[in-house]
Amino acid sequence: MVNIFGLDIEEIKEAISKLNIPSYRSKQIADWMYKKGKNSFYDMTNLPKNLQSTLATEFEISPPTLTQRLDSKYGDTSKFLLSFDENTAVETVLMRKKYGNSVCVSTQAGCNMGCAFCASTLLGLSRNLTATEMFGEVYYVENELRKEGISVTNLVLMGSGEPLMNYDEVIKFLRLIHDENIMGIGYRNITLSTSGIVPNIYRLIEENLPITLSISLHAPNDELRTKLMPINKKYPLKDVVEAGQLYAERTKRRLTYEYILIDGINDEKNHAVELSELLRGQLANVNLIPINPVKERNFYRPSKEKIAAFLNYLLKSNISATVRKEMGKDVNAACGQLRNRYLEEGN
Numbered sequence: 274m275v276n277i278f279g280l281d282i283e284e285i286k287e288a289i290s291k292l293n294i295p296s297y298r299s300k301q302i303a304d305w306m307y308k309k310g311k312n313s314f315y316d317m318t319n320l321p322k323n324l325q326s327t328l329a330t331e332f333e334i335s336p337p338t339l340t341q342r343l344d345s346k347y348g349d350t351s352k353f354l355l356s357f358d359e360n361t362a363v364e365t366v367l368m369r370k371k372y373g374n375s376v377c378v379s380t381q382a383g384c385n386m387g388c389a390f391c392a393s394t395l396l397g398l399s400r401n402l403t404a405t406e407m408f409g410e411v412y413y414v415e416n417e418l419r420k421e422g423i424s425v426t427n428l429v430l431m432g433s434g435e436p437l438m439n440y441d442e443v444i445k446f447l448r449l450i451h452d453e454n455i456m457g458i459g460y461r462n463i464t465l466s467t468s469g470i471v472p473n474i475y476r477l478i479e480e481n482l483p484i485t486l487s488i489s490l491h492a493p494n495d496e497l498r499t500k501l502m503p504i505n506k507k508y509p510l511k512d513v514v515e516a517g518q519l520y521a522e523r524t525k526r527r528l529t530y531e532y533i534l535i536d537g538i539n540d541e542k543n544h545a546v547e548l549s550e551l552l553r554g555q556l557a558n559v560n561l562i563p564i565n566p567v568k569e570r571n572f573y574r575p576s577k578e579k580i581a582a583f584l585n586y587l588l589k590s591n592i593s594a595t596v597r598k599e600m601g602k603d604v605n606a607a608c609g610q611l612r613n614r615y616l617e618e619g620n
């Protein structure tokens with residue numbers, strides 16, 4: 274049985290043409306599947322009965338299934354552990370914000386980038402996700418929101434995985450989710466977060482997709498950054514920042530630099546001074562993120578005063594900067610912890 278979930282209109286056309294089904298039916302099928310969230314051909318009521326049963330014999334529609342769900346008591350965040358097959362589950366997060374409903378998408382099951390503060394990398398990389406699977410994450414949340422009469426409006430590729438290490442499938446996913454026959458999410462409402470895979474930042478520039486690029490810096494010099502993010506050995510700060518600047522110039526999109534604040538590690542005045550020097554004059558915003566402690570590491574959140582002092586130093590140095598608003602404190606343990614617990618329990 275062929276799974277047609279995640280195919281675009283042209284691919285559906287091709288699949289049904291083998292059964293001599295006219296091509297205009299592909300748009301109707303896509304509409305039911307993607308715009309109305311129907312997984313059964315028998316619910317597609319504008320298709321003739323005999324066509325419904327032919328489709329049901331030849332094809333299936335298999336989006337991901339829910340393994341676990343956690344809802345914040347504050348009502349702003351929901352975490353979904355979604356399974357694609359018996360060995361692969363990832364976390365997808367819905368954040369309800371003032372400007373809309375944002376979904377944090379995982380691009381790999383696990384991750385092998387080894388960032389010292391991240392739970393997603395503790396069990397290594399299981400595998401890359403396909404474009405269809407990433408699409409399935411957003412589709413699942415969209416169907417949940419449809420029950421409330423609302424929609425997904427924004428995406429951040431910031432869940433488990435390094436998106437630029439799964440380049441081709443991520444680009445395919447972005448084009449799929451942007452397709453107005455599928456979900457029609459504007460590129461300007463999409464942010465891709467990377468640890469700085471320099472050659473693929475240059476490739477992304479050539480794709481000409483006006484998405485926002487967010488680069489994880491987390492340290493203002495190579496020595497400290499290599500300790501926190503081993504990828505820095507391969508792609509040092511200077512090269513990462515240069516690639517980021519070209520991205521901002523060519524796309525006219527303001528770049529975001531993510532900077533996790535870890536008590537006593539990268540949050541002292543000398544770090545703020547170095548960071549200001551590194552970023553002076555750039556079209557960029559620094560997003561300061563007080564760390565969510567990871568129990569396996571000895572990393573703690575700085576005090577409110579230290580966070581404010583770091584922010585103020587950057588602002589005084591004319592560096593645009595903000596502190597990320599904390600959401601869903603009760604379910605918002607570090608990314609990857611829900612999946613890790615699930616895997617550790619022997620699933």
Ligand code: SF4
Nearest residue numbers: 384386388391394434
């Ligand atoms: S922060 Fe991102 S790139 Fe680094 S280990 Fe975690 S998931 Fe991978």
